[in-house]
């Protein structure tokens with residue numbers, strides 16, 4: 001939540017994790033086959049915070065999410081979710097990048113959202129009335145209830161994003177991980193999605209959002225993680241979104257423009273080399 005006291009961990013400085021923190025990553029190194037992607041990553045995410053994860057393409061944002069989801073094992077270090085090193089199950093919901101999904105699959109919007117209940121159903125249990133109710137509530141939360149009987153393939157990009165968010169909410173998670181939830185989404189829908197995320201965080205849900213939209217992250221997020229294989233910085237946007245730390249993260253020249261209370265990030269047109 002905005003205004004809540006936050007723990008700042010700059011340049012991988014080790015912060016002692018509070019035991020109640022829902023996500024605690026300590027000295028995590030992991031990757032694919034013999035290639036390390038994340039190196040010595042340490043961060044603690046406090047309950048109810050909205051964390052923006054920023055970094056270049058291939059910087060390891062999705063890999064960090066996979067490690068938090070328990071899909072990728074640590075080579076060294078630990079990942080504790082709600083205090084436990086075991087695979088987190090329904091407590092974490094993941095909203096993937098829309099373009100990674102096969103949309104030709106013939107299912108309705110309601111069916112997609114109902115899939116969010118699957119981790120909460122027992123072995124061979126079919127969804128009950130309560131599961132349908134929760135799916136309906138989740139669709140209402142994202143403002144998509146009138147599309148419940150539509151085929152998913154008939155929706156626009158922004159509408160699909162909202163349905164995916166509803167599917168994640170139907171899971172009743174304590175942690176939400178979102179990969180580029182507002183890419184290809186119009187400004188009004190973008191605003192609505194972030195308002196919803198802010199409301200969820202006020203209710204105690206913890207959300208991490210991988211995003212390439214730096215100005216949005218600057219304005220909306222409690223904490224920002226700058227990630228390029230290592231943690232370059234982690235803390236409140238006003239501490240972390242500096243020219244120097246962004247250059248270090250992207251290894252290129254970006255300009256930070258502050259207009260009143262707003263921060264804009266643009267590429268430096270006069271810079272033609274690499275830092």
Ligand SMILES: Nc1ncnc2c1ncn2[C@@H]1O[C@H](COP(=O)(O)OP(=O)(O)OP(=O)(O)O)[C@@H](O)[C@H]1O
Pocket residue numbers: 032037055056057058059060061062063064
């Ligand atoms: N399944 C995989 N097998 C092997 N290498 C992978 C796999 N997934 C990702 N990688 C590699 O790991 C590195 C980090 O990828 P990752 O997807 O975590 O980056 P990202 O920060 O999410 O990037 P983007 O901003 O482009 O989404 C990249 O070099 C990528 O090629």
